[in-house]
Amino acid sequence: MKIQLINISKLIPYAQNPRHNQLAIAKVAASIKEFGWQQPIVVDGNMTIIAGHTRYMAATQLDLKKVPVYVASSLTAAQVQAYRIADNRLHEDSSWDDELLKIELDELKDDSTDLELIGFNAMELEKLIGDGKTDISNSKSSASREIKLSEFQEFAHQCPKCSFEWD
Structure with missing residues (x-):
């Protein structure tokens, strides 16, 4: 190709x-x-x-x-x-395997990846990986x-x- x-x-x-x-x-x-x-x-x-x-x-x-x-x-x-x-x-x-997706998202979150870049909105991310007290956003900016x-x-x-x- x-x-x-x-x-x-x-x-x-x-x-x-x-x-x-x-x-x-x-x-x-x-x-x-x-x-x-x-x-x-x-x-x-x-x-x-x-x-x-x-x-x-x-x-x-x-x-x-x-x-x-x-x-x-x-x-x-x-x-x-x-x-x-x-x-x-x-x-x-x-379809998504939510358990495997959660593992992947948790690893990305721990790595300080900007999770907004992967297509899920904040509510979806909270549902998938949020514990109610963890900030799922981070300070890494894709604009740089x-x-x-x-x-x-x-x-x-x-x-x-x-x-x-x-x-």
């Missing part, structure tokens, strides 16, 4: 995207700031987003100029359409971490017309 660093202005959000994630954008932006890019945005050969609309919107909110992208050029149009839905739907059938995209490949060529980059 070849991940490319692409100018965000070249990406095209899919107009018929049936999943809307306005509430998740700020959380994903905070996650990208803290953990960096761990999943590229997936696009078709025309740079239309297949998977990663929320990451795209978070990157836009963070005013990033380039983002990691995987071009899924081997998929047919029908496969692109099906994968776009599957990527959003399949995880919904899984810079996003580093340097691990992604820079390309040898750039089209002067559309700015697409390649080797």
